Amino acid sequence: MSGSSAAEGADFTPWPAEFAARYREAGYWRGEPLDQLLRDSARRHGPRTALVCGARRWTHAELDAQVDRVAAGLVRLGLAAGDKVVLQLPNVAEFVLAVFALFRLGALPVFALPAHRRSEIAYFCSFTEARALIVADRHGGFDYRSLAREVCAELGDKAALTHIIVVGEAEEFTSFVALDAEPVALPAPAADGLAFLQLSGGSTGRPKLIPRTHDDYYYSVRASAEICALDAESTYLCALPVAHNFPMSSPGILGVLHAGGCVVLAPDASPDTAFPLIEREGVTITSLVPPLALVWMEAAATRRGELSSLRLLQVGGSRLSDEAARRVLPVLGCHLQQVFGMAEGLVNYTRDDDEDALVIGTQGRAISPDDEVRVVDDDDRDLPDGEAGHLLTRGPYTIRGYFRADVHNARAFTADGFYRTGDIVRRLPGGYLVVEGRGKDQINRGGDKVAAEEVENHLLAHPAVLDAAVVAMPDAYLGERSCAFIVPRGEIPRAMEIARFMRERGLAQFKLPDRIEFVTHFPKTGVGKIDKRALREQVAQKLSAARAG
Numbered sequence: 001m002s003g004s005s006a007a008e009g010a011d012f013t014p015w016p017a018e019f020a021a022r023y024r025e026a027g028y029w030r031g032e033p034l035d036q037l038l039r040d041s042a043r044r045h046g047p048r049t050a051l052v053c054g055a056r057r058w059t060h061a062e063l064d065a066q067v068d069r070v071a072a073g074l075v076r077l078g079l080a081a082g083d084k085v086v087l088q089l090p091n092v093a094e095f096v097l098a099v100f101a102l103f104r105l106g107a108l109p110v111f112a113l114p115a116h117r118r119s120e121i122a123y124f125c126s127f128t129e130a131r132a133l134i135v136a137d138r139h140g141g142f143d144y145r146s147l148a149r150e151v152c153a154e155l156g157d158k159a160a161l162t163h164i165i166v167v168g169e170a171e172e173f174t175s176f177v178a179l180d181a182e183p184v185a186l187p188a189p190a191a192d193g194l195a196f197l198q199l200s201g202g203s204t205g206r207p208k209l210i211p212r213t214h215d216d217y218y219y220s221v222r223a224s225a226e227i228c229a230l231d232a233e234s235t236y237l238c239a240l241p242v243a244h245n246f247p248m249s250s251p252g253i254l255g256v257l258h259a260g261g262c263v264v265l266a267p268d269a270s271p272d273t274a275f276p277l278i279e280r281e282g283v284t285i286t287s288l289v290p291p292l293a294l295v296w297m298e299a300a301a302t303r304r305g306e307l308s309s310l311r312l313l314q315v316g317g318s319r320l321s322d323e324a325a326r327r328v329l330p331v332l333g334c335h336l337q338q339v340f341g342m343a344e345g346l347v348n349y350t351r352d353d354d355e356d357a358l359v360i361g362t363q364g365r366a367i368s369p370d371d372e373v374r375v376v377d378d379d380d381r382d383l384p385d386g387e388a389g390h391l392l393t394r395g396p397y398t399i400r401g402y403f404r405a406d407v408h409n410a411r412a413f414t415a416d417g418f419y420r421t422g423d424i425v426r427r428l429p430g431g432y433l434v435v436e437g438r439g440k441d442q443i444n445r446g447g448d449k450v451a452a453e454e455v456e457n458h459l460l461a462h463p464a465v466l467d468a469a470v471v472a473m474p475d476a477y478l479g480e481r482s483c484a485f486i487v488p489r490g491e492i493p494r495a496m497e498i499a500r501f502m503r504e505r506g507l508a509q510f511k512l513p514d515r516i517e518f519v520t521h522f523p524k525t526g527v528g529k530i531d532k533r534a535l536r537e538q539v540a541q542k543l544s545a546a547r548a549g
Contacts, residue, residue, distance in 0.1 A: 012194055012211045013401030013409065016417070020192070023396040026370060029215035031191045035103035037218065037258050038064050045232055045260035052264045052281060053093035060260065063096070070101035071186060073179025077132070077163055081106030081189060084128040084197070088112040088121060090139045091242045091265040094167045094176050096253065098134055101179075102196075103214075106189035107131075109196040110209070111243040114139055115526035118150045120207075125151060127404070128197060128209065129160040134176070137168030145171055191215045197403055198245060198343045208412075209403035210343050216397040217249065220347060223367045225255035227349050228285070228312070228337070234261035235309075237278060237286040239269035240528060245343035246316050247287055256285075269528070271299035275306040282309040287339070289317035289528045294324060294467050297331045310334040316341065316363075317529050319435045321457040325360040338363045340435055344419055345398025346371060348433055358432055365431040371395040374418060375427050388436045388451070391425045392418040424451070441471070441532065446478035448510045452532075455511055458502050459484060464493040469522055469530045470513060473539045483539045484513035485522065492518050515539065 015023070023029045041050065042064035050060040058066065079085065085102055087109045089095040102109045110128050112121060114136075125133060133151065135144035148164045155161055164173040189195075191214040199207040228251050236256040240247040242265065248254060253263045264281045266274050269292050277283065288296065293315050300307060313328055316339030328336040340363035341347030348364035366373060374392040375383045383389040394400075394417045401409040412420050424436040436442070436451045443450040452470040459468035467487040472480040486498075495516045502512055523534040 011403055012213075013399070014192075015400055019396075019417075023215075023219075023370065026396075028219040028368065028370070028396040029191070030218070031215065032218060033103060033106075033189045033191050033214045034195050034218055034254075035067070035100055035189075037221070037254060038067060038100050041257050041260050048232060048260060049262045050257060051093055051096060052262065053091075056093055058093070060257070063100075063257075065183075067097055067100040067104060068183035069181055070097050070179045071104040072181035072184045074101055074105055074107070074132075075184055075186070076181050077174070077179075079105065079107055079131055079163070081187075083107045083132070084110050084130040085132040085134060086110045086112055086121065086124050086128070086130045087243065088114065088116060088133065088135050088144065089167060089243070090114045090136055091238055091267055092136065092167060093265065094134075095242050095265075096263070098176075099196075103189070104186060106186070106193075108194055111196065111198050113199070113241055113243055113526035114142075118147060118154065121147060122151045122154045124209075125161050126155055126159065131160055132163035132165060133161060134165045135167070137166050137170070145169075145173065148173065189214065191218075200343065200402070208405055208408060210399055211401075211403045212399070216345070216399075220345075220367065220397040221249050221251060221254045221258055224249065224251035224347065224349070225259045227251075227351065227367065228255065228314075229352060230255055230259035230261055230285075232260035234259055234285060235264060235281055235283045236261060237264050237266055237274060237281075237283040239266040239274050239286055239288065239292070240317075241526065246314075246339065246341070250287070250314070250316070250339055250341055250347050250349075252287070271296055271303065275299070275303055278310055279306040279308070284309060285312045285314070286310065287314035287316065290315060290320045290324065291467055291522065291524070291530060292528060293320060293328070297324070297327055298466070300332050304331075304333060307333055312337055314339050319363060319437070319453050321453075321460045322361055323457060323461045336360075340364055340433060342421060344421070346373070346393045346395065346419075346421070347397075350432075361434065362428060362432040363425075363435045364433065366393075366395070368395055368397070371398075372418070373427065373431065373433075375425060380414070385427050385429055388424055388426045390439065391421045391423040391433070393421060394418045443470075443472040443480050443482050445480055445482065445510055450482055450511050452482070455482065455484065455502075455507070455513065458505050458507055459486065459498070459513075461505065462493070462498060462501050464489050464491070465498075467522065469532060469535055471532050471536045471539065473515065473536070473543060475514075481514035482511075483515040483517060483535075485517045485519055485535050485539075487521060488518055 042060045046061035050063045051058045166173045167176045195214045198210040314337045338350045350359045350364040375389040426434040437453045441452040455470045466489040473483045475481040523531040
């Protein structure tokens with residue numbers, strides 16, 4: 001076990017020895033650090049294009065060589081193995097260079113998102129005792145150098161943070177370009193040690209930090225690349241924020257580089273940005289969250305020709321409705337792969353040879369034969385297949401505890417090491433999972449349980465509904481009622497028409513939305529998911545104002 005903070009607890013909860021031995025014996029853990037991925041791709045696929053960022057391009061060999069030079073530059077700054085470095089970059093090539101350079105050095109990236117601001121970044125730097133912060137100069141109209149100054153002022157001189165590295169115009173800070181240095185010999189990091197810290201996907205409070213090892217993450221990447229049939233001809237468009245687990249490793253940029261393919265970085269996921277890149281670079285695979293998939297399908301009606309090279313669209317982050325899933329192939333002209341996973345570990349995929357019913361109606365099955373999946377009731381009693389319950393899991397790439405979070409870990413993990421994911425799922429024969437929503441998305445309407453995503457699926461079948469999100473709203477009589485936020489496709493339909501449509505689909509009366517709010521767009525989290533916490537707050541405030549009036 002690595003070091004610890006007396007205030008918060010252990011940095012890293014290792015797998016019990018008997019589990020670690022089993023995973024090594026099975027060949028999941030191979031004792032290879034993650035930077036070996038790039039070494040191997042450079043050796044096997046050296047002259048092939050590996051990375052495209054705007055007009056800049058690198059082959060696998062060039063990328064590997066440049067990572068050596070950036071790693072040497074970090075050493076020259078005084079960074080060393082075990083140091084934490086908060087990485088807050090948009091979808092630019094320097095993200096890839098920095099990540100692999102830190103892997104090569106044995107330092108730990110702490111993955112922040114471009115949407116984070118002073119509160120989050122100062123917390124990440126302080127809590128992890130980060131030695132450096134890497135940011136862009138400006139992105140999306142925001143000046144990250146000013147943010148860095150605010151963070152430094154808040155943390156003060158006693159903080160571990162000693163270096164601010166800027167991609168672009170650095171001003172008084174260190175320029176990323178200045179990291180270029182003659183390569184130096186570096187010892188390989190321990191594969192069973194920490195590789196990086198990711199952020200949990202929770203939408204309330206400060207995110208927990210997820211400690212991933214080289215061994216466990218590399219296995220997830222290799223297995224994902226195999227399941228997705230990646231090879232040297234694969235070209236992946238990274239349209240989601242690159243630091244998020246989904247576009248990084250499922251199979252994402254790491255899986256594509258492992259397979260010898262090409263990664264194309266998109267500055268954003270809008271059709272106006274992404275579609276020309278798909279056409280220009282011959283993109284074969286990309287990944288989206290459901291709201292973006294809906295936007296792409298709307299745009300594709302008049303721009304399908306730009307998508308002719310696209311073979312596979314992965315959709316994950318939250319459940320894609322059955323209605324939307326059916327439209328992917330006829331509208332976008334590519335196959336759909338549903339992905340359900342979490343930065344803490346477990347990843348599920350539908351497979352290329354699955355029946356249509358599984359691809360459309362499930363979120364796939366787990367990567368590994370040693371992924372242990374339980375579906376339990378409120379008292380942790382196992383439920384039979386077909387019944388909805390809480391998802392618990394443990395396995396060769398699912399963490400055994402958050403970083404420095406002993407108190408939270410006691411709630412988030414069972415005594416025998418199963419992670420409480422917070423998801424409500426049904427398991428079908430063959431291990432396929434149907435995600436019914438998050439535990440907090442299950443509305444308890446006077447004792448009747450309403451699964452938000454079930455209602456959303458019916459709403460999305462209405463021709464006038466572009467997107468929908470159902471949340472709980474407080475009610476003095478029933479405890480909770482349901483509120484549906486709807487983005488209309490054009491003219492706003494009448495609420496009575498929506499209710500009649502849902503009744504005609506055979507939906508139980510208690511599942512019909514008690515309130516409908518029509519909006520032009522949804523608030524989003526930093527990775528593009530619908531921010532249901534914000535929607536719950538919005539409707540609660542409206543109800544409170546109405547009562548006060």
